[in-house]
Amino acid sequence: MTDHTSSLLSSRSRPAWVLTGFVLLVFCTGTAEYLVAGVLPQLATDVGVSTAAAGQTVTAYALGVAVGGPLVTILTARLPRKGLALSLGLVFIIGTLITVIAPTYAWVIVGRVVSACSQATLFAIGLTTAATAMGPGRQGRAIAIVSSGLTVATVLGVPLGALLGGNLNWRIPFLIVAVVAIAGVLILWSSMPRTPAPATGVRDEIRTLLRGPVLLAVMTTVVGFAGVGIVFTYLVPLLSDVTGLAASVIPALLLAYGVGGFVGNLIAGRFADLDLGKTLVGVFVALVLTLALFPLVAEHPAPMIGMVLVLGLLSTATIAPLQSLVLRHAGAAPTLSLAVNVGAFNMANAVGSALGGIGVSAGLLRWGGFGGAVFAVAGLVLALLALSTTPQEDNQ
CATH class of the missing domain: 1.20.1250.20 (MFS general substrate transporter like domains)
Known part of the structure; x- marks a missing residue:
């Protein structure tokens, strides 16, 4: 603006x-x-x-x-x-x-x-x-x-x-x-105040979206967040069939997961203001470790409950850092890039649930966390690439 x-x-x-x-x-x-x-x-x-x-x-x-x-x-x-x-x-x-x-x-x-x-x-x-x-x-x-x-x-x-x-x-x-x-x-x-029409137009918005770091941020959203979708979409059958939690416990645990997502989003937003790069990398490293641990503790109720709560905190902690990254590189024409990144979270959910479904059909319900961790690692690599380009270099 x-x-x-x-x-x-x-x-x-x-x-x-x-x-x-x-x-x-x-x-x-x-x-x-x-x-x-x-x-x-x-x-x-x-x-x-x-x-x-x-x-x-x-x-x-x-x-x-x-x-x-x-x-x-x-x-x-x-x-x-x-x-x-x-x-x-x-x-x-x-x-x-x-x-x-x-x-x-x-x-x-x-x-x-x-x-x-x-x-x-x-x-x-x-x-x-x-x-x-x-x-x-x-x-x-x-x-x-x-x-x-x-x-x-x-x-x-x-x-x-x-x-x-x-x-x-x-x-x-x-x-x-x-x-x-x-x-x-x-x-x-x-x-909301009335403001003049944006000085930027369609070409500026498209040009901004096609910048390398912005595309990398969008790709990071799709790939990195898909790892969460692989596990979360089939979390209920995992908790009931593998962990053996009672049906009455699972809704409360899912609610706690959602509350964790709310808290994690706000915390990540504050840390992103202090150091965007460290926040984004830290979230993805924690996500990799958490997803990879799911198959290892899946048969043990107490640690599994803890892992679900941690995943809840991390599930939306990528939103503020990734959108901040888009804003960093978008300059005066950020609306299309932000809108595409919003859609990228929907796409990540679709990709994660589809791939998770394939794994479940193949009898790999317990091991979905490993697949999710692989996607989180890929998201970490893409995030590092996006962070390596400064706004000044991007605008040249």
Whole structure:
């Protein structure tokens, strides 16, 4: 952002309220993604499809984020940020309401895709706005605060869907999400300052995305975070079938995992402000060791519970450092790069769950941690390569 934009944000905005508005909207977009997993049987029965087909509404949302997000960012590159943020919030609300009133499966898919297309760009605007509002030297914390909306959604999305949708109607949780999103839009409308349209355009955004360190950061997200997906996607059967934990213990452990992710994200954001390189390398080294230990302690309940809690802390600790790395190299045109990196986390989940599924089908449920560790090592190597190029060298 320009110095003029920065001064406008600091003098006319109320940063706490701006952050609150973006956190609410990021929470809503993340929750909408995870809610479906908690209401699949009810959704399938209501619209007359199989449970497997109903599960494809998750895929539709993920594709909307990964594919639609960058396209929306490119098409809106020259629009003023406040108007764009409010418009994207309304697009999400409209898409969610389409899902609420959808009479058929096809309309559910339409609603999911419409709402998903807003997520990546909205998230990216929230990150850049928060980083500017909080000032120099606090980018990591700004990113962590906005991202906390997503980590809370990860913790609460499926349980909220199961609790509200299972006891009432699968459409009710989506209606509640739409109402909360309306609150987020109203908060931004009243607190976010109007700023001039960005001086940068589509070519600047694409040129920034194609910089070596930015591409390396995105690749690091896909490859490094996929290692978490390999283990976490099949964590429940691992804990029940291999570790032998009681079914009543596992939900509480998963909740603790999610809380750990929330805390780890905030801690990593603070450390990223102090030393981005050491934070990113430290997180990946810890992730490699933790994932590699999973197969070794899988049959022992006490250490396994400890490993799950540690993995929870590390699961989202890459978000703030990697997005900070993108901001470091993106200069004045960071929105597309940040949006693509948001989609990269979705892609990492998809890759990790697919590869983990192949391993489970081959009877390797216990040993998935070794595969995850290999991906984390690759992520560490890519992160080191991205960190080795300074912004000054990158801009030459």
